[in-house]
Amino acid sequence: MAAYQAADTWKEFSLMEETDFGEEDAVTNVKAVPVLIQAEGNMMTISGAAAGTPINVYDLNGRQLSNTTAAEGETRVNVGTTEKIVLVKVGEKTIKIAL
Numbered sequence: 001m002a003a004y005q006a007a008d009t010w011k012e013f014s015l016m017e018e019t020d021f022g023e024e025d026a027v028t029n030v031k032a033v034p035v036l037i038q039a040e041g042n043m044m045t046i047s048g049a050a051a052g053t054p055i056n057v058y059d060l061n062g063r064q065l066s067n068t069t070a071a072e073g074e075t076r077v078n079v080g081t082t083e084k085i086v087l088v089k090v091g092e093k094t095i096k097i098a099l
Contacts, residue, residue, distance in 0.1 A: 035090050039099045042081065047074045049090050058087040 001018045004010045035048040046055060049070035057066040057079055065081050070090070079086060079099065088095050 035093065035095075037088055037090075037095060037097055039097055042079045042099065044077045044079060044088065044097070044099075045074050046070065046077065046088070046090060049075065053091045054089075056089040058089070059083045060085060060087070 001016065004016060010016070035046065038045045038047075044057070049055065051070055051072045053070040055066075055068050055070055055075060055077060056064060057077060058064055059081065060083070065079055065083075065086065066077050068075065068077060081099075083099065085096060085098050088097050
């Protein structure tokens with residue numbers, strides 16, 4: 001802590017607290033679930049999303065183009081648009097896709 005208090009960059013901070021996180025670090029282990037989105041024309045194939053996960057597709061103006069829920073394995077979504085770029089929201093993750 002003394003090194004931070006003496007450093008030019010940090011010494012102007014009025015509140016510094018030292019925290020001991022024990023054996024674990026401050027970042028919680030989060031299981032990453034890879035989701036693969038493949039686009040061909042107006043159709044997208046989404047794999048890797050857990051069954052029942054909401055899937056929503058939006059244009060760049062925020063207009064919803066499609067909504068469905070993920071099936072076991074792969075889910076096919078017809079975007080039905082001439083838009084070249086769409087936003088795909090799978091659960092809480094949003095991805096920009098070029099069609």
